[in-house]
Amino acid sequence: MELTKAQRRLFDAAIEVFAEHGYGGTRTRDIAAKADRSPAAVYVHHSSKEELLFAISERTQRSALAHLQGVYDAHSDPVGRVHAMVMEFSLWHLENIQAARVTQYEMHALTPEHRAVVIAQRREFHRLMRTALEAGIRAGAFEVADLHRTTHSLLALGIDLIRWFDPGVDPDKVSIARHNADLAIRMISSLSPSAAHPGRN
Amino acid sequence: MELTKAQRRLFDAAIEVFAEHGYGGTRTRDIAAKADRSPAAVYVHHSSKEELLFAISERTQRSALAHLQGVYDAHSDPVGRVHAMVMEFSLWHLENIQAARVTQYEMHALTPEHRAVVIAQRREFHRLMRTALEAGIRAGAFEVADLHRTTHSLLALGIDLIRWFDPGVDPDKVSIARHNADLAIRMISSLSPSAAHPGRN
């Protein structure tokens, strides 16, 4: 599962050029050149360009999911946990913006089988966030009209960052992520003033 | 500015295949075939495949912006206006999901000049929503920690729908859009219980 140095180099090069020009706009030559390798280098570790895209997408989602699961496990208070999850999910997207863009925007280039794997991973994010939300509802801290849709909206706050984030305009990633988490808590808190301003750590 | 029947046919065909296979995964032959035309048909009205993508993106954003401006103009109450804007923006994305996906996900295939136009249009959405938000803040109905970032989050709720919406799972577009609008109002309302439950029309 661990990548060798040469593999890592090729992987990072592919993420960079896929993010910039899209999957279809990238030639396998571009990837190899970015990694200072010959045009044939891509095919040493990957059977095709599509399989390389899949490897990137699958690894990216697995890493993000492991991160989110870690945050989930580190908290017991339901409000603090959702706050931390939205914040870390947002921050993860800001810090892995290229890989996240490739994963989210190039899905149509995957074979049906590979796409099914990535969509199954996506469902895991939803399941994890929903579980955290349910705990807060049971505790009386949250009031939510529609659990499924609200979960989508919490994830949307983080994922949509990859569409517009521009470090030249607003480079403070941690502050953006915390702002998202604060908005998330307001979205779901029980409608009493005291619950709407939870502690932030 | 109006499209002829043949133009419209080609346009719709292009939106459909770009949305399904991506810009890079689509051949001009696919577009022509979908519109029941010969492979050369694309070049009667468009100088290149890229120019066709640009025409789609520019038209799509212009239509969405006109729609949002109409909703803005139709309201005077700040809370009702933001509620309606988020709802209609969400609904617009659900009803024009293919064109919206092409516009958002294929931007890297545009020339720098064309991309600049689309990004300028994007800023107009932000400006319009921000203006609506400011009116509510001045009226004391909204309390917002960061105007710029909160505006992005309001738009995110609508735009991210195109990523996951699946009519086979939850086909009620109007209800999804209204749910988004309700969440938006909770996100920004002044922290008193009465303000958090605005009328919905």
Added chain:
DNA sequence: GTCTATATGTTGATAGAC
């Protein structure tokens, strides 16, 4: 405006030496 035919350049992938 629509068609058929095709020129022209490109690209994913492989062969085979080292």
Added chain:
DNA sequence: GTCTATCAACATATAGAC
């Protein structure tokens, strides 16, 4: 595992008839 050389297929765009 890495390289150079190259193939076979393909895709954009154009030419020119109707």
